[in-house]
Amino acid sequence: MRITVKTGLLFALAWILVKMSMYWSGMIDSQIPGTLINIFFLLLSISVGLYLSKTQKKEATNGLSDIKDGMSAGLPYTLVISLFLYFFYGNIDREFTDHKISERLATTEKMLAEPGEWEDFKDANPDYETYSKEQFLKEERTKIEAANNPRSILIMSLLGGLMLGTLYSILVTAIYRKLIFR
Known part of the structure; x- marks a missing residue:
């Protein structure tokens, strides 16, 4: 197995351990730290993988092969993390998606509860002119549930x-x- 692939898998395993430790310690309430650590570990896996690949090769390489080596560290990382998130939100932390759905519905209901907001919304969106608030909320619930299920999280994470x-x-x-390998 190439050193870049090993690096990507190693950083993916490290992020999974961080995510699970945050879950077990109860720090999972906010999604932001886990996401930022995920982005940072992706950058680290590509940086470290490319560095190790460049130091291992004795001959000169061109820029496209270096980009390919960087991608060969980032792709396994992304695949492993995306599949983990699919199983995590589908089997381990099911309450997360339910909480996000109820949070977004509450925000929508609160917005529509203010006087005149529903009429202003219907004026701005002619497609909803014949809808009642209940019909609109039912349709919104369907859209929110579709956007916050584990399959959607998998697709968004992959992309x-x-x-x-x-x-x-x-x-x-x-x-x-430019800076290191001139």
Whole structure:
């Protein structure tokens, strides 16, 4: 197995351990620290994997092969993390999605409860002109549930991780080629 793939898997395992320790310690209330650590570990896996790959190779490489090496660290990381999040929110922390759904519905209901807001909303959105508040809330609930289920989290995590991994690979390659490996 290539050193870049091993690095991606190692950082993915480290993030899973951090996420589970946050869950077991009760620090999981806010999603922000886990997400920021996830993004940082993705950057670290690409940086460390590319550095180890460059120091291991004796011959000169071009920029595209360096970007490919960075992506070969970021892709396994993203796949493992996305699959873990799917199982985590589907089997381990089911209350998280229920909490997010009820939180967003409460925000929508609070907004519509203010005098004149429902009429202003219907004026701004002609598609909902014939809807009652109850019909609108029922449709919103369906949309919110579709956006906050484990499958949607898997897809968003894969898309975001692949986009960030590509961007990080390009940036880290550019920085390494300009500053470290001249």
